[in-house]
Amino acid sequence: MRYDITNIAIEDYLHDLMPPRDEVLANLEARARQQGLSLVGPVQGQFLYLQALMMNARHALEVGITTGYAAIYIMKALRQTGGKMTAIERNPERVKLASEVIEAAGMRDLITIHLGEWRELLPSLRQEFDLIFLDILRNSSNDEQALQALELCVSLLSPGGVLIADNVLCSAQVLEEDASPLVRGIQRFNRAIMEHPLLESVIIPLRDGVSISRKRK
Numbered sequence: 271m272r273y274d275i276t277n278i279a280i281e282d283y284l285h286d287l288m289p290p291r292d293e294v295l296a297n298l299e300a301r302a303r304q305q306g307l308s309l310v311g312p313v314q315g316q317f318l319y320l321q322a323l324m325m326n327a328r329h330a331l332e333v334g335i336t337t338g339y340a341a342i343y344i345m346k347a348l349r350q351t352g353g354k355m356t357a358i359e360r361n362p363e364r365v366k367l368a369s370e371v372i373e374a375a376g377m378r379d380l381i382t383i384h385l386g387e388w389r390e391l392l393p394s395l396r397q398e399f400d401l402i403f404l405d406i407l408r409n410s411s412n413d414e415q416a417l418q419a420l421e422l423c424v425s426l427l428s429p430g431g432v433l434i435a436d437n438v439l440c441s442a443q444v445l446e447e448d449a450s451p452l453v454r455g456i457q458r459f460n461r462a463i464m465e466h467p468l469l470e471s472v473i474i475p476l477r478d479g480v481s482i483s484r485k486r487k
């Protein structure tokens with residue numbers, strides 16, 4: 271089953287309050303609507319932008335970039351902080367699309383995109399990140415992967431670094447007791463970020479649910 275997390279009229283109200291997007295982001299929103307591509311949208315995009323800016327992020331990582339929409343919001347902050355971004359995506363067509371979009375946004379010099387599976391790529395990254403945006407939780411094929419992704423991200427976070435994960439309320443299906451393996455994985459992820467000895471976390475019912483976890487120093 272799928273339920274609303276927030277009142278749809280409130281979501282529309284928040285969406286309508288957002289200032290008009292530039293041409294690159296507006297085109298992506300239109301394309302995503304037509305082609306069913308996933309993107310966080312302007313309210314959560316602004317949330318990511320402000321988080322990155324307020325924490326003065328210098329090394330950001332996005333797991334699951336799709337079109338580059340969320341990455342552009344994060345890079346708007348990185349352009350001001352002097353930071354750089356790394357991204358991971360397993361779909362070659364999406365890597366190509368995101369690269370073209372980011373080039374059009376004039377941000378190509380700020381990002382390195384790796385093509386491949388996060389399970390293989392995350393352990394191979396040889397640097398720490400102060401901001402990680404994890405956006406693959408709805409793509410898990412079993413109830414173990416969300417926890418695996420969490421542990422890999424925690425090991426890549428610098429002390430004081432922040433992990434933001436999307437879709438942690440999964441259309442409110444986290445309320446179900448007899449949930450699918452994907453949702454069970456997200457339920458386990460949510461419990462783990464709250465009980466993790468290295469993290470302090472909160473979940474916000476923004477859009478499909480966003481978690482914020484800070485790694486203790």
Ligand SMILES: C[S@@+](CC[C@H](N)C(=O)[O-])C[C@H]1O[C@@H](n2cnc3c(N)ncnc32)[C@H](O)[C@@H]1O
Binds near residue numbers: 335337361386
């Ligand atoms: C929800 S979309 C990301 C949307 C993007 N963050 C945005 O808002 O602009 C998830 C993306 O993760 C990618 N993905 C899913 N599973 C993956 C995996 N195992 N390894 C790498 N990428 C993966 C998908 O191909 C998809 O493009």
